[in-house]
Amino acid sequence: MSVQARAFLVVLDSVGCGGAPDAAEFGDEGANTLAHIAQACAVGRAEEGRSGPLSLPHLDALGLGAAIRLASGAETPGLDAKPTGLWGAATEVSRGKDTPSGHWELAGLPVPWDWHYFPDTNPCFEADLVAKVCALAGTDGILGNRHASGTLIIEQEAEAHARTGWPICYSSVDSVFQIAAHEEIYGLDRLYSLCRELAPYLHAMRVGRVIARPYVGNAEQGYTRTQNRKDFAIEAPAPMLCDWVSEAGRDVIGIGKISDIFSGRGISTSHKGADADLMEHLVEASKTAPDGSLTFANFVEFDSLYGHRRDVSGYARALEWFDSQLPRVLQNMRADDLLIITADHGNDPTWRGNDHTRERVPVVGLGGDAIGLRAFADVAASIAGHLQVKADGPGRSFL
Numbered sequence: 001m002s003v004q005a006r007a008f009l010v011v012l013d014s015v016g017c018g019g020a021p022d023a024a025e026f027g028d029e030g031a032n033t034l035a036h037i038a039q040a041c042a043v044g045r046a047e048e049g050r051s052g053p054l055s056l057p058h059l060d061a062l063g064l065g066a067a068i069r070l071a072s073g074a075e076t077p078g079l080d081a082k083p084t085g086l087w088g089a090a091t092e093v094s095r096g097k098d099t100p101s102g103h104w105e106l107a108g109l110p111v112p113w114d115w116h117y118f119p120d121t122n123p124c125f126e127a128d129l130v131a132k133v134c135a136l137a138g139t140d141g142i143l144g145n146r147h148a149s150g151t152l153i154i155e156q157e158a159e160a161h162a163r164t165g166w167p168i169c170y171s172s173v174d175s176v177f178q179i180a181a182h183e184e185i186y187g188l189d190r191l192y193s194l195c196r197e198l199a200p201y202l203h204a205m206r207v208g209r210v211i212a213r214p215y216v217g218n219a220e221q222g223y224t225r226t227q228n229r230k231d232f233a234i235e236a237p238a239p240m241l242c243d244w245v246s247e248a249g250r251d252v253i254g255i256g257k258i259s260d261i262f263s264g265r266g267i268s269t270s271h272k273g274a275d276a277d278l279m280e281h282l283v284e285a286s287k288t289a290p291d292g293s294l295t296f297a298n299f300v301e302f303d304s305l306y307g308h309r310r311d312v313s314g315y316a317r318a319l320e321w322f323d324s325q326l327p328r329v330l331q332n333m334r335a336d337d338l339l340i341i342t343a344d345h346g347n348d349p350t351w352r353g354n355d356h357t358r359e360r361v362p363v364v365g366l367g368g369d370a371i372g373l374r375a376f377a378d379v380a381a382s383i384a385g386h387l388q389v390k391a392d393g394p395g396r397s398f399l
Helices: 033-042 057-062 064-072 099-106 127-137 150-164 183-203 241-247 275-288 301-307 312-330 377-387
Strands: 007-012 086-091 143-147 168-171 176-182 209-218 222-225 230-233 252-255 269-271 294-299 338-342 361-366 370-375
Touching (some): 007 312, 007 377, 033 064, 033 312, 057 064, 057 361, 064 086, 064 370, 099 377, 143 150, 150 168, 150 176, 150 209, 150 222, 183 230, 241 252, 241 294, 241 377, 269 275, 275 294, 275 312, 301 312, 338 377
Parallel strands (some): 007 338, 086 370, 143 168, 252 269
Antiparallel strands (some): 086 361, 168 176, 209 222, 209 230, 338 361
16 A cells, blocks of 8 residues: 555444354353344334334445354344455454453554452442542542443432532443533533542552543433543553554544543544534545544444443434445545444443443454454554554554
8 A cells, every 4th residue: 555545443332243252251142232233123123213124234235244244143134235345353352341442452452451340339439549539529428439320320419419519420340430520510620620630540540441421401401411521541551553653654533532542642633522523523534634644433322322221222223324424434435545444342232231242343344355353453453554554563464
């Protein structure tokens, strides 16, 4: 490839395809986000706001259905096109099923340690940690202190938060410490400051992310999380894809929470917002991204709005929306561009609980053909090879 070639890496957050060989170790044997959504749609169990079999003609033409079958052998009703693009599936080796683990490994760095997880007890946080939060927040206590769905715990604790000013702190099966607070009552800057000051303490414990979860509303009208979420992620111990590209003097365009995931390292420009806004940024990048650049995007709402809430219809609608928008990107691809669409983990909306699921992920796109079963890190190696920049990770290019 010439130095004019561009690369686009698009992560559909949580859009797994089953088949992870170690799924049973995570309690997820049999989980399959895409296959189970397709099967639910085919039998009329995903009819809210949409109807009929799952319709993803553009992703399926690239090889999505074939990738699901390769990864897990699952039936994929409605996804049976003969692949015309780059297609395969990838297996994660990092001991996690969350955002940092998946994205770091896709970017060429399997996580070199075990994350710290908080127990699913009530309370779940150690007394020393609670005291640290209170000291930084200037409060006499915290609310929450348990594993919870973010939207549910806000509904449960919002009135107490408005009355006391105490931050709402919670976790999940992932290595996260999340703090929800009302943007107007508590203050957005104050919430960011609390998370920023707390992050080094938690990162030293190997907690992957401290996440600010602001919301607005009141008891009468209900509460809504805003687009001002901010992740304070632990910094990676070694260079990864964004670093490799930026150190070669190339542009790296981050779309969605990419800049947060990589602590801003190697990112030239960053765009945030709702997924509909992020699509506009991706379409614009497909038109205007400079020669030799990497555009790295994450679409989070599959995970945050539908996977965790176990909303099969909503997840199917989101997939069909993305597929309907994909031609706007494809039409701007140059002959020497590489486009890879993949995922970071699963979040099967038909599964028990409301947490991520350990799964393989599809790898489909433009710029190649069948690639078989690969490692997550092979994605980074392939993009680096395509852009002709040095790769220092363990992956092998599939191009």
